[in-house]
Every structure is written in C-alpha cells, then in structure tokens.
Amino acid sequence: MSKMYYEQDCNMDALKGKTVAIIGYGSQGHAHALNLMESGADVIVGLYEGSKSWAKAEKAGLKVDTAANATKAADVVMMLVNDEKQPKIFKESIEPNLTAGKYLAFAHGFNILYNQVAPAADINVFMVAPKGPGHIVRRMYEEGKGTPCLVAVNQDPSGDTMEVALSYAAGIGGARAGVLETTFKEETETDLFGEQAVLCGGLTELIKAGFETLVDAGYQPESAYFECVNEVKLIVDLIVEGGFEKMRYSISDTAEYGDYRTGTRIITDETKKEMKQVLKEIQEGEFASKWLAENNVNRPYFLAKRKMESEHQVEIVGKELRKMMPWLQNEEE
Ligand SMILES: NC(=O)C1=CN([C@@H]2O[C@H](COP(=O)(O)OP(=O)(O)OC[C@H]3O[C@@H](n4cnc5c(N)ncnc54)[C@H](OP(=O)(O)O)[C@@H]3O)[C@@H](O)[C@H]2O)C=CC1
Numbered sequence: 001m002s003k004m005y006y007e008q009d010c011n012m013d014a015l016k017g018k019t020v021a022i023i024g025y026g027s028q029g030h031a032h033a034l035n036l037m038e039s040g041a042d043v044i045v046g047l048y049e050g051s052k053s054w055a056k057a058e059k060a061g062l063k064v065d066t067a068a069n070a071t072k073a074a075d076v077v078m079m080l081v082n083d084e085k086q087p088k089i090f091k092e093s094i095e096p097n098l099t100a101g102k103y104l105a106f107a108h109g110f111n112i113l114y115n116q117v118a119p120a121a122d123i124n125v126f127m128v129a130p131k132g133p134g135h136i137v138r139r140m141y142e143e144g145k146g147t148p149c150l151v152a153v154n155q156d157p158s159g160d161t162m163e164v165a166l167s168y169a170a171g172i173g174g175a176r177a178g179v180l181e182t183t184f185k186e187e188t189e190t191d192l193f194g195e196q197a198v199l200c201g202g203l204t205e206l207i208k209a210g211f212e213t214l215v216d217a218g219y220q221p222e223s224a225y226f227e228c229v230n231e232v233k234l235i236v237d238l239i240v241e242g243g244f245e246k247m248r249y250s251i252s253d254t255a256e257y258g259d260y261r262t263g264t265r266i267i268t269d270e271t272k273k274e275m276k277q278v279l280k281e282i283q284e285g286e287f288a289s290k291w292l293a294e295n296n297v298n299r300p301y302f303l304a305k306r307k308m309e310s311e312h313q314v315e316i317v318g319k320e321l322r323k324m325m326p327w328l329q330n331e332e333e
Pocket residue numbers: 023024025026027028029046047048050051052053054067079080081082083085089107108129130131132133134135
C-alpha cells in the first residue's frame with residue numbers, strides 16, 4: 001500500500017532549532033536552500049573556495065562556508081553536489097565532521113545504492129528527492145505551488161529520521177503536491193530509468209527524429225520546431241493538468257484519430273523490449289559502473305555528445321525563435 005504525505009501529515013517544527021547545511025548550490029541546491037530559508041529554517045550553504053556558486057548564494061542572502069565548516073555547523077547535511085563528485089567530497093569534507101546523531105540527506109539514492117558513500121551506523125540517513133528539475137522546484141515554491149517528492153529513510157539511529165525528512169520535504173514545498181514514501185533502491189532505479197528512457201533520452205530523440213523527418217522532407221526548420229518542440233510543452237501541460245483525456249478533449253478529432261492510429265507505429269513492441277533492457281542494466285548496476293568509469297577518464301564520450309547536441313539544427317533554430325518569446329527568457333540561477 002503506497003504511503004503519501006501532505007502538509008497536514010508533516011511536523012513543520014521537526015527542523016526547528018536545527019541547522020541545515022546544503023552542500024552545493026546548483027540546480028537543486030539553490031532551490032532547497034532558498035525554499036527552506038523562506039520556510040523559516042536555519043540554512044547554511046557549503047561550497048569550496050573559488051566556487052562560482054559562492055557569490056550567488058551570498059547575494060541571495062544565505063550564509064556560505066566551506067563544505068567542511070558547513071557540516072560542522074549543521075545538524076542536517078543535504079548532499080546536493082554532482083552525484084559523481086559526492087564520494088570524494090563525502091570522504092574529505094563531510095565524514096570527518098559528521099558526528100553521531102547528525103542527519104545526512106540525499107536528493108537521489110545513487111551513491112548509497114551503489115555503495116559509493118557509506119555513512120557510519122550512528123548517522124541518520126534519509127532522502128528527499130524532488131520529481132522535477134531544481135529550477136522548477138524553486139519556481140513552483142515561489143508561485144505558492146509545489147513539486148512532488150519521494151522520501152526514504154536508510155538509517156535511523158535517532159528514531160525520528162522520517163519526521164525530519166518529512167519536515168524537510170515540506171520546507172522545500174514538496175508536501176504541497178505530495179510526498180511518496182519509497183526506498184533508496186526504488187528511487188534510484190526509477191529515476192535513472194525515467195530520465196534515460198522517457199524524460200530526457202527518449203524525449204529528445206523523439207523530438208529530433210520528428211524534426212529531422214520534416215526538415216529532410218523539405219519543410220521549413222521553423223515549422224518543424226514549432227510542431228515538434230514548442231508544442232510538446234503545450235500538449236504535455238494538458239496531460240499533466242487532466243490526463244490524456246483533457247489533452248484529447250482539447251485537440252481535434254482528426255488529431256485524436258491519428259494519435260490512436262499512429263502512436264503504436266512509433267513506440268513499438270521493439271521499443272518496449274529495449275526499455276526493459278535499459279531497466280535491467282540499471283538494476284544490475286551496469287549503467288552506474290559505466291557512468292563512474294566515464295568520469296574516471298574525464299568524460300570523453302559525455303563531452304563530445306554534449307558538443308554535438310548543442311550544434312544540432314533544432315537548437316540553432318530554437319535559439320532564434322525563442323528570442324521573440326520574452327516570456328521564455330526568465331533569469332534563472
Ligand atoms: N538537477 C536536478 O534537477 C536534480 C538533481 N537531483 C540530484 O541532486 C544532486 C545535485 O544535482 P544538481 O543540482 O543537478 O547539481 P549541479 O551540477 O546543478 O550543482 C552542483 C553544485 O555543487 C557544487 N560543487 C561542486 N564541487 C563541489 C565541492 N567540491 N564542494 C562543494 N560544492 C561543490 C557546484 O559548485 P560550482 O558550480 O561552483 O562548481 C554546484 O553548486 C544530485 O544528487 C542529483 O542526482 C535530484 C533530482 C533532480
């Protein structure tokens with residue numbers, strides 16, 4: 001039976017009197033630090049000398065110190081640095097300052113599940129994993145809304161770790177939308193699968209395939225962009241607001257007929273078979289090993305792909321078209 005928590009189920013006072021160190025001030029870090037501060041928590045950001053995030057965090061009104069000093073000052077330490085950097089930072093700056101009874105938190109279970117970070121048995125370990133990009137976690141909070149979160153406890157020597165975790169989830173706005181109890185294993189495997197097969201890998205390849213099909217057939221790239229990129233958000237907004245039903249209520253019957261006839265020709269049994277294989281590789285730790293190995297040799301594949309993708313025609317034409325849509329150009333951290 002799944003367990004969901006909302007604001008009324010969370011003890012908002014469980015963080016009172018506790019200092020929360022947010023290690024890292026990137027996508028998730030800035031959102032957690034600012035949302036928690038505005039929810040009344042005592043927050044300190046932990047970075048490194050020379051970090052480009054340091055001045056940004058101070059400018060936003062936050063206390064900032066090195067990761068080691070922030071850990072010393074804190075009762076709850078949230079690891080919001082890049083997954084692949086966490087083991088070294090944990091060993092060098094966090095672990096030596098993490099005394100018995102403190103709380104160590106994560107927004108993704110990767111390093112615990114794959115044994116890259118191993119906290120001592122007298123440390124409380126929990127996870128609050130927002131199901132959304134950090135900049136949206138911040139934007140939703142500012143708008144009085146929330147991003148759903150997953151919550152899990154992996155070690156609980158103090159006996160109140162779930163209470164602290166739920167208070168944290170509420171502090172970043174997650175309990176406005178719903179906080180689902182899970183395990184580090186379930187969060188990690190579903191998150192990696194979702195981002196690879198659907199949200200990031202699957203979606204960008206679907207978009208590019210549609211865009212390239214139209215452009216290769218001689219249609220204007222601008223037309224292909226509006227059709228296969230810009231309108232994705234408009235259609236997905238309707239699905240998120242009211243399911244497929246609301247989307248199909250808004251589109252034409254012609255589109256709905258085409259949706260039923262053609263969708264399964266694009267996402268085929270073969271695609272589902274490959275999705276199962278992707279999930280298996282995640283479950284068996286093969287993806288994690290490959291990602292850690294890629295980082296050990298300074299990311300040649302990752303960096304080459306990042307460059308190639310940024311040069312794709314869909315990105316070039318999109319940049320131009322977005323200049324005429326000022327509502328898309330909001331300043332973000
Ligand atoms: N991005 C997202 O929306 C989501 C991320 N997560 C998880 O959240 C965690 C953080 O990811 P994300 O927000 O993407 O990370 P980012 O890459 O956006 O930010 C990393 C931050 O860590 C800082 N940093 C780097 N090295 C150090 C160091 N040695 N000591 C202290 N700080 C350091 C960086 O500073 P600088 O830039 O100055 O080097 C930066 O502020 C990961 O576990 C990720 O899986 C979970 C859900 C969604």
